[in-house]
Amino acid sequence: xxxxxxxxxxxxxxxxxxxxxxxxxxxxxxxxxxxxxxxxxxxxxxxxxxxxxxxxxxxxxxxxxxxxxxxxxxxxxxxxxxxxxxxxxxxxxxxxxxxxxxxxxxxxxxxxxxxxxxxxxxxxxxxxxxxxxxxxxxxxxxxxxxxxxxxxxxxxxxxxxxxxxxxxxxxxxxxxxxxxxxxxxxxxxxxxxxxxxxxxxxxxxxxxxxxxxxxxxxxxxxxxxxxxxxxxxxxxxxxxxxxxxxxxxxxxxxxxxxxxxxxxxxxxxxxxxxxxxxxxxxxxxxxxxxxxxxxxxxxxxxxxxxxxxxxxxxxxxxxxxxxxxxxxxxxxxxxxxxxxxxxxxxxxxxxxxxxxxxxxxxxxxxxxxxxxxxxxxxxxx
Amino acid sequence: xxxxxxxxxxxxxxxxxxxxxxxxxxxxxxxxxxxxxxxxxxxxxxxxxxxxxxxxxxxxxxxxxxxxxxxxxxxxxxxxxxxxxxxxxxxxxxxxxxxxxxxxxxxxxxxxxxxxxxxxxxxxxxxxxxxxxxxxxxxxxxxxxxxxxxxxxxxxxxxxxxxxxxxxxxxxxxxxxxxxxxxxxxxxxxxxxxxxxxxxxxxxxxxxxxxxxxxxxxxxxxxxxxxxxxxxxxxxxxxxxxxxxxxxxxxxxxxxxxxxxxxxxxxxxxxxxxxxxxxxxxxxxxxxxxxxxxxxxxxxxxxxxxxxxxxxx
Numbered sequence: 001x002x003x004x005x006x007x008x009x010x011x012x013x014x015x016x017x018x019x020x021x022x023x024x025x026x027x028x029x030x031x032x033x034x035x036x037x038x039x040x041x042x043x044x045x046x047x048x049x050x051x052x053x054x055x056x057x058x059x060x061x062x063x064x065x066x067x068x069x070x071x072x073x074x075x076x077x078x079x080x081x082x083x084x085x086x087x088x089x090x091x092x093x094x095x096x097x098x099x100x101x102x103x104x105x106x107x108x109x110x111x112x113x114x115x116x117x118x119x120x121x122x123x124x125x126x127x128x129x130x131x132x133x134x135x136x137x138x139x140x141x142x143x144x145x146x147x148x149x150x151x152x153x154x155x156x157x158x159x160x161x162x163x164x165x166x167x168x169x170x171x172x173x174x175x176x177x178x179x180x181x182x183x184x185x186x187x188x189x190x191x192x193x194x195x196x197x198x199x200x201x202x203x204x205x206x207x208x209x210x211x212x213x214x215x216x217x218x219x220x221x222x223x224x225x226x227x228x229x230x231x232x233x234x235x236x237x238x239x240x241x242x243x244x245x246x247x248x249x250x251x252x253x254x255x256x257x258x259x260x261x262x263x264x265x266x267x268x269x270x271x272x273x274x275x276x277x278x279x280x281x282x283x284x285x286x287x288x289x290x291x292x293x294x295x296x297x298x299x300x301x302x303x304x305x306x307x308x309x310x311x312x313x314x315x316x317x318x319x320x321x322x323x324x325x326x327x328x329x330x331x332x333x334x335x336x337x338x339x340x341x342x343x344x345x346x347x348x349x350x351x352x353x354x355x356x357x358x359x360x361x362x363x364x365x366x367x368x369x370x371x372x373x374x375x376x377x378x379x380x381x
Numbered sequence: 382x383x384x385x386x387x388x389x390x391x392x393x394x395x396x397x398x399x400x401x402x403x404x405x406x407x408x409x410x411x412x413x414x415x416x417x418x419x420x421x422x423x424x425x426x427x428x429x430x431x432x433x434x435x436x437x438x439x440x441x442x443x444x445x446x447x448x449x450x451x452x453x454x455x456x457x458x459x460x461x462x463x464x465x466x467x468x469x470x471x472x473x474x475x476x477x478x479x480x481x482x483x484x485x486x487x488x489x490x491x492x493x494x495x496x497x498x499x500x501x502x503x504x505x506x507x508x509x510x511x512x513x514x515x516x517x518x519x520x521x522x523x524x525x526x527x528x529x530x531x532x533x534x535x536x537x538x539x540x541x542x543x544x545x546x547x548x549x550x551x552x553x554x555x556x557x558x559x560x561x562x563x564x565x566x567x568x569x570x571x572x573x574x575x576x577x578x579x580x581x582x583x584x585x586x587x588x589x590x591x592x593x594x595x596x597x598x599x600x601x602x603x604x605x606x607x608x609x610x611x612x613x614x615x616x617x618x619x620x621x622x623x624x625x626x627x628x629x630x631x632x633x634x635x636x637x638x639x640x641x642x643x644x645x646x647x648x649x650x651x652x653x654x655x656x657x658x659x660x661x662x663x664x665x666x667x668x669x670x671x672x673x674x675x676x677x678x679x680x681x682x683x684x685x686x687x688x689x690x691x692x693x694x
Binding site: 062076080081084179180181184185186312322326327328329332334335336337340343348351 | 390393395397419424425427430432453458463466490518552553591634
């Protein structure tokens with residue numbers, strides 16, 4: 001009975017107590033502590049940090065624990081905390097060239113300066129369920145390799161085979177937009193779009209990226225480079241007069257190289273799609289770079305024919321906190337509106353039946369007419 | 382590391398954010414019915430569960446305010462209880478279930494039956510602030526239509542309803558024209574409530590958190606529900622009175638009471654129902670004692686009134 005939805009204070013308290021109990025499981029087993037989640041479920045923690053827009057493995061692990069493993073719930077927890085934090089300013093753009101890559105692969109060249117490095121990857125693991133997990137000894141690297149690792153796209157850029165990542169001259173790094181502090185208005189700048197994509201739902205971006213590969217927004221991508229590693233974050237402090245390092249964060253960067261045949265004004269050149277995500281998040285970074293490139297159709301005068309090219313469609317629906325909330329709000333009582341619809345559908349049906357009654361008699365009249373006609377023709381025969 | 386790791390601001394929203402919201406509200410009041418984009422924040426409840434209303438309320442509530450929160454007209458629906466508890470916790474706000482005692486009324490899907498006064502502010506929770514959304518999904522396009530006051534699409538939709546069904550088939554979130562300029566979504570209140578918005582002495586504020594829009598209707602503003610000269614707007618009507626308090630001319634919920642198709646109609650506004658019932662019972666007990674005894678032996682009525690009395694407690 002709908003009335004059961006009412007009278008909630010005690011019901012809510014009881015529900016929350018039960019939820020906590022379900023989350024605890026058997027009291028005989030020790031409770032998982034957040035450091036275990038942070039260290040042993042690192043990829044999951046990365047996802048919560050990326051979509052929660054807050055780089056803090058400890059809080060992400062705590063959120064996951066509190067959410068009983070519900071990723072979107074954990075993301076919501078982290079976001080609702082993040083939004084209350086003061087924003088001190090904007091860091092200096094992170095230098096991913098200087099990023100000592102734990103992992104770095106390129107699909108466009110067999111060998112690249114600095115070398116390819118597989119690093120910690122699920123690639124080439126045989127996906128066979130294991131009874132027990134083994135942890136082999138891994139020798140810690142003796143000394144960091146000092147060989148520079150230029151970005152593959154920069155190598156291509158040297159020959160102008162790929163679009164430059166900034167105009168040749170007269171360019172100063174503009175302050176990026178911040179969708180969490182400024183009103184969202186379409187159309188967006190690319191910087192705002194990239195922020196939205198970086199916060200966006202991995203599954204949604206994966207599917208959209210995939211759709212572009214299957215012909216819904218053809219963009220012929222090559223994984224120019226994927227790299228994962230820790231990078232230093234610097235903050236320009238006016239009081240000191242120079243940038244000071246404030247910490248290190250782990251990032252995954254993907255530069256997708258895309259075909260482009262050129263136009264009347266532009267020489268044929270490769271184009272870029274860019275992905276940058278907190279933590280170990282290759283699938284997300286790759287999906288993001290596919291979608292980023294697809295959304296740049298206007299810059300290359302490409303025809304808009306597929307969902308992934310539609311900025312409003314992509315950006316307005318990529319945020320899983322918003323999507324989950326709105327889909328799940330259907331659980332809230334709607335009986336006032338439903339009552340209004342009930343009233344309308346009853347009156348429409350009454351009117352239909354009244355009309356149908358007359359139409360039904362009209363139909364039967366026409367049937368009887370045709371019967372009489374055939375009777376007549378029989379008579380004629 | 383010393384001290385607790387996780388610290389929330391007093392009142393949840395920081396002052397800077399409240400200022401952002403207030404600025405949007407002021408702009409909204411200055412341009413009645415215009416949707417002002419604002420940097421909507423996450424609040425500790427899911428998007429779509431009143432996050433816009435919560436941000437508006439959090440930005441205007443002060444120590445002298447008394448808050449009432451209703452969902453579907455009722456003070457005791459779970460989400461209303463949850464939002465009221467949130468403000469009691471983070472803002473230390475006094476709360477009430479009585480419409481006439483409240484200075485701020487946050488609502489989802491209803492306007493109270495008790496007439497509002499110029500000391501009150503209505504805060505509406507809005508899911509889809511754009512009245513043209515289901516006619517044109519693109520924000521870039523709808524903003525242009527509003528700017529040009531180009532509402533032909535909406536009138537065509539209403540006309541098509543009339544052509545197809547014989548009347549306008551919109552029963553809630555029925556579009557209104559505010560101050561003779563902007564077509565506005567009144568939030569999914571039933572069209573029954575639309576006339577209450579017109580020339581209301583109360584300030585009406587609308588918050589759409591997920592969609593990041595705020596809009597407003599200042600007190601004593603014209604709010605006209607769209608219609609045609611020959612097919613004017615017609616709010617819903619209920620023929621029967623409330624089966625608990627016997628009020629007429631109020632919005633009723635249809636409550637299923639058995640599996641045989643039995644239903645009863647009761648007030649959607651629980652506060653109104655409760656106060657009317659109390660007044661009536663007082664009247665009756667003065668005149669006839671036996672009548673009240675009879676009603677309390679009715680198991681159905683008991684079941685319905687239970688949660689209402691809980692609110693009282």
